[in-house]
Amino acid sequence: MHTLLPFLLAMVAVIVLLNMWAAKLKIAYPILLVIGGLFISFIPGLPIVRIDPDLIFFIFLPPLLFQACWTVSFKEMKKWWRMITSYAFLVVFFTALSVAVVANHYIPGFSIALGFLLGGIVSPPDAVSTGAITKFVKIPKSTTAILEGESLLNDASSLIIFRFAMVAVGTGQFVWQDAALTFLWMVLGGASIGLLIAWLFVQAHKKLPTDAPSDIAFTIIEPYFMYWIAEQLHASGVLAVVSGGLYMSAKRLIFLNSASRIRGYSVWESFVFILNGIVFLIIGLELPEIVSGIRSKGIPLSTAIGYGALITVVLIVARMISAYASMLATLIFRPGVLPQIRTFKRMLFTPLILGWTGMRGVVSLAAALAIPVTLDNGNAFPHRDLILFITFVAILLTLVVQGLTLPYIINRWRPFDAFMNEESEEATKKEMKRGLKQHVYEHVKEKYANEANPHAGVQLFMKQWEERAKANDEDLMSARTKEIFTEILEVQRQYLTVLNENPKIDEEVIRQQLYQLDLEEERLKII
Known part of the structure; x- marks a missing residue:
């Protein structure tokens, strides 16, 4: 403990310094955090940071999702709900399916179930990375709304795929009828549980004699309660947090006073920044240990990198195809929704921007680290180290390649200048x-x-x-x-x-x- 605590405090200091450096260089801070973590991991004598796989989702996801609900525009989400849901569910499933097929075909020993497991891990784009990168460029409100709305829902859909794939890998079978009923309960039950708990918390805020510190303390524990109760009832904890967070965000003027809103904004901004920073730093810190793991399995590093690059290409291509297919379907079936997208330049670049904003990050890392070391029967989980390594490569490549080139693409070609009034x-x-x-x-x-x-x-x-x-x-x-x-x-x-x-x-x-x-x-x- 005496060794680990100074290291954790030093991690927070490094996160702050790298964020300031990233702001000066005008690049997204997750990129520097991942690279910085990778370099720091080579310093001899550092303690190994490990998080219990059973706790990884519970520690990081609820507050990150909850805070995102308070910043997203619910009005814009309703306006673009068709495209948001298509990206959050259909595109995620198509991406996971593409990864499963390619992994099963090109990676020796990878079954379809393992492929879907990997696909569920790497399919959701990371909202933090996208937001940090698009901060330095100007994009239309509609594009921002789609990206923000997608980020709230794609985590739930990808983790549902992840959970089903885990069952298939562990049992060796997959019953579609049971899966369909389970899916409905996870979606409907998760949303209903989140709304109910959020309503109860709103009543507590209104009727109890709370002040700003107690209000803020309540908001910190609320997403954890929503997530934990939903998971205990085998529903989607992610959807519980999202539905409850959106409800409480809409009611903030009713149950929070001005002091709670002002101070809570600052507290949550710092809290979420540190959580995100720790996760991205862990990505770099964990990579050398994962490399030693795949080497112990007899897999050459160059081969593993090739697998990671292949899956990354699949992710980018699948999202690009989905982006243009979604735009085409919207123009055919809902032309009135896109009154301004009538020029060839914007019709060409809007799907490109949506497709190129597929940086992976927090959720993919959390899902990968949540894979158990052994199955229920005591056998080692198949290809766990390789799945982790491929996930890390996908995160690194999408952050560095797409993250660094996205601002250049927008600033170089300026596809939205005519629409940024x-x-x-x-x-x-x-x-x-x-x-x-x-x-x-x-x-x-x-x-x-x-x-x-x-x-x-x-x-x-x-x-x-x-x-x-x-x-x-x-x-x-x-x-x-x-x-x-x-x-x-x-x-x-x-x-x-x-x-x-x-x-x-x-x-x-x-x-x-x-x-x-x-x-x-x-x-x-x-x-």
Whole structure:
């Protein structure tokens, strides 16, 4: 313990330093973390970091998925739900099937079941890697929404494939009827359990006398409860976290106060950053040990690298085919959904970008490390080290090759320039704020204009909203003025909630304004 704890603290320091370096170089930090972990692993005398396979999913997945639910645009997910579900389920299954067929044909001793196991591990793209890379380029909101929505659901579909493949490898048989019923329960049961537990937690937040620290503590344990209870009932823990997280995200204004929302945002951002950093660093740290494992099985390193490169090519090609097939199907069956994608350049590049954003990462690593060392009968799990090595190669190659070239492709060819209208977004913000101020002014005028002996603060508010200007005289902030100001903030939140129902308004713009209102409310408390 005295040796491991300083090493873990040093890992966090390395994660922070590599992230700062990545920001300076303008590349995605997962790339540097993986490469940095690989170099660090060659330092002699370092302790070996091992995580219990039974705990790997439980430690990392729930909070990562839960936090993603709070940042994704649910409105955009509903708009693009057909394409999102096709990528999250059909594309994942097609990718896993492609990997299974190729692995069974080209890798000696790989059965179809083992191929599906490998396919389930490497089929889901990593949301963290994609988000970190696309941060340095400008892509349309629709493309971002599809990628974000896909990332929430593809983990569940890939892990369902993983679970079925594990059963097939362990028992040597696969009953389709039982699998179909199990699949339905995992999907429907997982979503229902997540929604029920989320509703219970929302009620707890509302009825218990919680403050910001306790609210934040609750949000940290909530995804673990959702995941654990769903898994205990043999449903999908991932879908439980996703459904529950989306529900709680939509209700955040109801059960969390401004202090909990502001402080929780910072806490969760740091918490998830450290979790992601540890996982990506472990990818590099574990690789030398996996290499020694495949060598002990008599597999030459060059051969194993060839297998990893082959599977990586299959992943990229399968996703590319799926991206163009999805675009073609949408244009044929739902042409009204894509009114702007009528130019040949964007029709060519949109599927290319969607297909090239298939970097693998956290979920693939967690699934690979979750493979048990032995089967239930005590025999060694077949090709476990090779599966781990192929997974590591796929993560490395997709992160480095696709991660480094994606910004270049977008910046070099600029396929979306004609559709990235920054002036339109700025105009939307101005129009929203103009409507917000007018709405507040009318509310104040109607309710307080005829109040007997109005406070100086009230008069100031009348003038403030009428002139569209912000008051600077804090001396007028009496208790009554603060009460009215707090009410005005709530009126603005209600206005923004209604405005968010407009499909033309970007939900991120609404969230930014809501965050500003939270900051205003917290500033008001200390005046």
